[in-house]
Amino acid sequence: MNTCQIILQKPEETALYLGSVRFFKHLIVSIIFIIIFGLLAAVIILAAENNEKSAEIYELNQTLISFGIDVNEPVNTISNGDGQFSIEDEQPVIDSEPEPPAEPPIYLPEPITEPDPEKSPWIELFPHLYSDYIPPANFMDDSGFIYLTFDDGPSRYTGDILRYLQLHDIPATFFVMPDDTEAGKNFLNTMLDRGHEIGVHTMTHVYNDIYASVEAYLEDFNDAWNLVYEQTGYKPYLFRFPGGSINDYNFYVRTDIINEMTRRGFVYFDWNVDSRDALDASWTEMYNTVLNETAEVPRAVVLFHDRPGGYNTVLVVEDIIKALLADPANYIFSAITRETRPMQF
Ligand SMILES: [Zn+2]
Structure with a gap:
């Protein structure tokens, strides 16, 4: 028969030896796996380190808070080498003895002028009921x-x-x-x-x-x-x-x-x-x-x-x-x- 037959033949498995096609195939797959594992390991290690840092920062913040320092406030501090921190910038000086609180404002009569009916709707009542008291310019010092x-x-x-x-x-x-x-x-x-x-x-x-x-x-x-x-x-x-x-x-x-x-x-x-x-x-x-x-x-x-x-x-x-x-x-x-x-x- 003069028929033209195309035989699709599966290529023979190439033998595995140094420099063979199969060798290179294995080599490439191995390299890809190594890269992927390497990346995964790096990510895991970084994450762990980060965690440790956060814990340290948290601990430090707690210490600062216990000293009454606002950890959200940016402060310029320098270390003097033994773990003590000092404020670099000059801070406002706080008086050790605060001023005694001033006496609260008081209600005092004002000089009687032409009464304003808007401010004094009771003006018609008891028209004789007024005092002659005029507050002094300065009250006396009566401590004690x-x-x-x-x-x-x-x-x-x-x-x-x-x-x-x-x-x-x-x-x-x-x-x-x-x-x-x-x-x-x-x-x-x-x-x-x-x-x-x-x-x-x-x-x-x-x-x-x-x-x-x-x-x-x-x-x-x-x-x-x-x-x-x-x-x-x-x-x-x-x-x-x-x-x-x-x-x-x-x-x-x-x-x-x-x-x-x-x-x-x-x-x-x-x-x-x-x-x-x-x-x-x-x-x-x-x-x-x-x-x-x-x-x-x-x-x-x-x-x-x-x-x-x-x-x-x-x-x-x-x-x-x-x-x-x-x-x-x-x-x-x-x-x-x-x-x-x-x-x-
Ligand atoms: Zn009473």
């Missing part, structure tokens, strides 16, 4: 002064309190709740005659009523202020809020009342030492509290009460006075004066 103050009197104990004060020749300040009795009137006059100061506290002392509105507060204050004036001929310029200027009852009216009272020339005093006699504190508690707290402040406005339930106050007040007089700090007792910088919360 103690101002004993008695709220809520006159009461059955006013005579005792006045007697102790007289015995030790100590002037004090009474924030009064005047009453329409001969005894009450006599007490107020005795206070003034003996050099004590009188400020207005309140007529009723009913928080819910007097702090119901500015009008309600003014009405109560006006009653008390008028009665003091009627009984003594003295027009108080001082006052103290029942419960202090910041209390649980006056949140919504506080600023308006203070602004209106200040506009009328009155100045209020809170306190910075509380005898806690209103909380029926024991003799010991009151004694320790007043002596300890007075020692901690540059000047002390001490809160006591002259009230029917104030038996403990009468028992302890003279002992407190004696202890303060004997104190090597040489305290000076004074009534609040027009030169006294107001003590306000």
Whole structure:
């Protein structure tokens, strides 16, 4: 047969010997495997090293944080070779003795000018209710002064309190709740005659009523202020809020009342030492509290009460006075004066 046959024959397996095709094939495959494994190993080693570094950095950061150093803040530090770091750039010098905190701003009457009805919507009320108090250009330096103050009197104990004060020749300040009795009137006059100061506290002392509105507060204050004036001929310029200027009852009216009272020339005093006699504190508690707290402040406005339930106050007040007089700090007792910088919360 003359047919042309194409025989597709599988090429014979080449023998493996140096320089043969099969040899080179194996060689190439081996090289590729070696490269791949080499790369994989390199990646694994790098990753492990990186991990170790992160742990070191974390540890270092924790140490810095424990020293109060902000690790996110870039700082220029140099090592002095023994693991200690010092700040290269000059840092601001911090005073070792910080300035004592300034006393907070206070509400003070301003010179009375033509009233602005927009600022004083209560201008029509009680047109006589103004004080002649003008704050001094500078308050006196009263560090070391103690101002004993008695709220809520006159009461059955006013005579005792006045007697102790007289015995030790100590002037004090009474924030009064005047009453329409001969005894009450006599007490107020005795206070003034003996050099004590009188400020207005309140007529009723009913928080819910007097702090119901500015009008309600003014009405109560006006009653008390008028009665003091009627009984003594003295027009108080001082006052103290029942419960202090910041209390649980006056949140919504506080600023308006203070602004209106200040506009009328009155100045209020809170306190910075509380005898806690209103909380029926024991003799010991009151004694320790007043002596300890007075020692901690540059000047002390001490809160006591002259009230029917104030038996403990009468028992302890003279002992407190004696202890303060004997104190090597040489305290000076004074009534609040027009030169006294107001003590306000
Ligand atoms: Zn009171």
